[in-house]
């Protein structure tokens with residue numbers, strides 16, 4: 001992957017034993033006066049306590065949860081400010097660096113389509129359930145308008161993008177949650193898409209790679225219907241798993257609530273991006289309940305790795321080759337020539 | 346019995362206590378007040394209807410949280426002939442917010458697992474307000490798998506506002522454990538019947554809320570989040586909980602319409618706390634009925650049907666719901 005900047009000082013064991021140098025960030029637009037309208041997800045924005053020695057830029061202004069506009073849509077010369085270090089970044093360079101801040105290495109939010117482009121050799125070769133779109137099962141006040149705004153803003157029909165393609169020559173099914181679509185939260189349509197991803201992959205006998213970024217987890221405006229998606233997606237993963245197929249779950253910033261407490265946790269292998277917020281209950285609710293400040297680094301990828309809840313933290317710029325390695329570990333010798341990944345049977 | 350009184354039922358409760366006083370007085374003094382008492386009782390009956398027949402969603406949430414509402418252990422002792430509690434997750438500790446064990450229901454051995462609230466502050470502190478940690482869900486999974494091994498049906502009693510939001514719970518993998526619990530109950534090779542007896546909020550409730558039959562008490566609520574939580578996140582104002590309760594469609598009737606539950610069990614007028622015995626007897630009958638419905642189904646078929654039902658029937662339910670509304 002040429003043209004990418006690599007982190008210069010990665011330590012042993014994903015820096016587990018060194019001071020974490022990544023922080024979770026909420027990039028914001030420099031030239032935008034109106035706040036973004038992506039609200040509606042279950043966990044509101046949180047100012048992450050700055051890690052010692054890390055310039056965060058968060059002290060002066062509140063972070064805004066808005067992913068950067070996809071590079072291809074940005075006119076030349078637009079600059080953005082990194083929400084973590086406060087440095088001004090050239091958008092084109094940032095996109096080329098896979099939305100990892102080239103000053104502080106913070107992993108910023110990346111649009112779902114860019115993620116697919118980055119990981120798959122020829123992008124998504126087939127999108128599954130492309131027509132599936134959100135409904136408003138409870139007729140929740142203001143929800144339809146929010147859905148429409150999110151669709152307009154992201155160009156997506158829903159917060160999940162699923163399909164198949166090739167990763168380093170290996171056929172895979174890929175799912176990506178897009179944080180910019182109502183925080184990547186899961187309502188009926190997202191749940192149905194995730195289930196569909198696992199069902200189709202089971203039929204096609206493809207491994208599944210799934211990137212979760214479901215800020216608030218279950219989508220509140222769909223009430224108990226969104227809660228049920230935790231059951232349906234979990235069951236789809238379980239059936240897929242019973243077929244002996246491989247599921248790699250990658251937790252990206254943020255993976256919380258009902259998304260974390262269902263399909264995202266149930267991978268055969270759990271990876272996370274540096275600094276990603278990962279947890280069940282949102283930090284604000286915990287602080288209100290226990291009436292104390294949370295320790296720095298609470299509910300980060302580093303925190304869940306230390307507590308034994310994930311397998312490894314992987315830098316975004318090494319994600320593709322890591323996934324390819326893992327996929328090849330799961331190929332039987334006879335299959336290696338065919339470039340087909342299945343479960344070890 | 347605990348008689349916490351809500352503002353909106355105060356006129357009724359005052360009238361009821363006046364009737365009781367008059368009855369006591371007439372007995373004590375041997376004075377015949379039956380005329381007055383009959384008139385007052387007629388008025389009370391009317392008032393009871395007015396008070397409880399058209400409850401708002403928020404009033405129902407309040408009833409579901411009534412301190413006198415029967416807890417899991419109350420239902421167990423009222424419904425079952427014998428019960429032995431079994432403790433611990435075999436990995437970390439025994440979580441007092443979740444109780445479980447083996448007992449006899451209508452002569453039949455079953456495993457019962459439920460979230461356990463306390464009655465007063467002391468009990469609630471001991472039970473952590475019925476809010477489980479990951480080890481509680483691990484205990485639930487352990488007992489469920491044990492039941493499957495011995496072909497015992499599993500009954501879960503759900504009354505929980507959510508999983509415990511705390512530092513240690515997160516450290517020990519609250520989210521991941523809930524996912525595993527949902528998976529365990531989804532695939533469990535034995536009948537699973539869930540009864541939502543009070544509150545059923547978030548993944549913390551769903552972790553023991555997936556099964557072949559979902560029963561729901563009349564005044565219980567079931568949603569992705571508590572009304573207060575919804576209001577404070579969406580509208581930055583927890584005081585709008587009543588509006589959120591309405592918007593979330595969390596009542597038993599709404600959940601039935603959405604296809605999320607299979608049966609709503611009538612409660613004594615005003616709530617199970619007004620007559621726990623009757624409530625327990627209704628629940629017991631429904632459980633026995635559901636168990637006999639599931640009898641004789643081979644476990645492979647049972648699990649298959651369970652999975653299909655979550656996917657097909659329920660999604661049909663809410664699609665129908667939104668198409669009825671012209672969406």
Ligand SMILES: [Zn+2]
Nearest residue numbers: 082085101104
């Ligand atoms: Zn930066």
